[in-house]
Amino acid sequence: MPEKNSLSDYINKSNEITKVFDKKIKISLLSSFTINGLSEILKVKSAERHVSCIVYEAPYNQYSQEILNENSDLYKFLPDITFLILDTRNIFGEIFRFPYSISHLEKVKIVENKINEVKNLLDKYIEKSNSKIIVTKLNIPSFSPNGIFESKVEYNFSNMIEDFNKQLTENYLNSENIFVYDFDKFVAKNGEDNIFNYSQFFFGDLKISMEFLPALGQDLMKYVIGYLGITKKCIVLDLDNTLWGGIIGEDGFNGINLGPEPPGNAFMEFQRVLLSLHQRGIILAINSKNNFEDAIKVIKEHPHMILREEHFAAMCINWNDKVTNMKQIIKEINIGSDSLVFIDDDPVNREFVGSIFPEILVVNLSDDPSSYVLEIENLIDFSVLKITDEDRNRGKMYSKQKKVIELEKTSVDLQTFLNQLNLKISIKDVNEFTLPRVSQLILKTNQFNLTTKRYQQNDIQEMIEDSNFLVTCVQVEDKFGDNGITGVFIIKKENKNEWRIDTFLMSCRIMGRDIEKGIMTHIINKAKENNVQKINADFIPTQKNKPIENFLSDHDFKKEGQSWTYNIKSKIKFPEYLRIELE
């Protein structure tokens, strides 16, 4: 389906953007055909997410020249993200129409040449620029002069393109800077005859029709969201008519619609898609007006529930209003409200939550449960450029977290609680295995983050290799299990006598357990061992890092001008309830 807004709507809206946002992104567009309008679409969609977007569009079909010439405007623009949008017609030229006019061997040779051309461009660009580059796969045209016999032809044109796409994908599978966009999936979703309009192609060399250019922009925004780390992390769900059909309080355990027959199967499938997101690291929570006993019985015992108690990091099932419950969920999970998505079938609840928390993504769920699945599938806000082991295990960790909270509730005081937790902190230098997670924490952590400096993975790699920096991560374990890598600090050795804390952050999951005291003790003792006299630090306030505002003064740092300083006198003792391991 094309988007509701037409291309001219986007062009007009983009001209009306006057606000400059704190978050910025610079995008370069390189293409082998006319993509006029795409830059306006990206600007509007970025502004909707409070991001200022500046775009450089390379001249028409000059992507090779722009990449090969190191003095080109492309390099001068210093983009964060570059999209290289290629198309099959342009790459294969005359072969596009006449693939069977050449021998098998020539076909193999042509694919090899074409993939090498593109690889050379990508490698050269990555060497000379700091931008991430996203290159499109080639689309396989549905038409063949061979008709239905095509699949009997060895190394047919489809195979040639598949080969090209496969080599492109495999070559950059582990690249941090080069991403391959599944353009063929975009075409599959929207349809070749919709995407490619012969009239627009003949008239203006448009290879993506104007009606579907906004849909492409929507897809490409996933990279912007992932790059900036403005990803949603948690879905808060209503129960009645959202996770199951009907109202449990009225229809009863056996009366709700949830099962293999319609309409219950729509709710089961909806739960399956939510579970698939949960398994890759999206947190789930419940915000429902219901008798707790009624609802929890369904969650625990209904034979067709897909989502069970262990999948929810928080369950607010009571008669409080949805905003009060939302505040409770935010507190329990310890998450920024701007990381939340809210799904509720009731428009009044959606309106209420959206009016109090404009930063929450409130999904305008349709009246028809059979479209719930697609509405979730079409959300682009869960996009990340990488998925780490920590992400995959996040669900289990939050389930564990619930047990920690229960222990805290039953402990007489904080010290007893911390003693019972058996906290163990492992402090380790960052290596190739931990780098992706460290990079993710640096890009995403908001609350317990002293400077909120955002470094891309290659920046961190450079610091690791630089002897003037200490890049260190922290893994935390407690009696309930492993929390994974949840803290990072970067020390800049300013000179022989002075260090500076460039970055100090901890995941909100482990806040409130004095882990930070242990880490700071480690830094101070390490500085002492290196005969450093002073540790300098900065606190850069943001809207979100209030939890860390007293961190420096609490650890005897004194404010000197704009900066904070700690004068090292003697070694200090680790808090008794913490075990520290150095690796």
Added chain:
Amino acid sequence: MMSNKLYEIISRVMKIDISSISDELGPKTIENWTSFNGYVLLNELETGFNVKFTIDEAMDVENIADIKRHLTNKGITIDG
């Protein structure tokens, strides 16, 4: 009615006031009527009126009157 819709689309795409639109206006007199915006206009007219312009019709458009003529030929009533 139809004329209003036509003028609304022209106004939106070319960023000119509805009141200033007249039959003789075209790429030479409307600043935003670039070749690309010309395609956008035809495309949004196609969507708005649920019609298809042939490549000959598209290439023949030099002013608003041409657009009205092609739309009329497709059975669209243009007032005024």
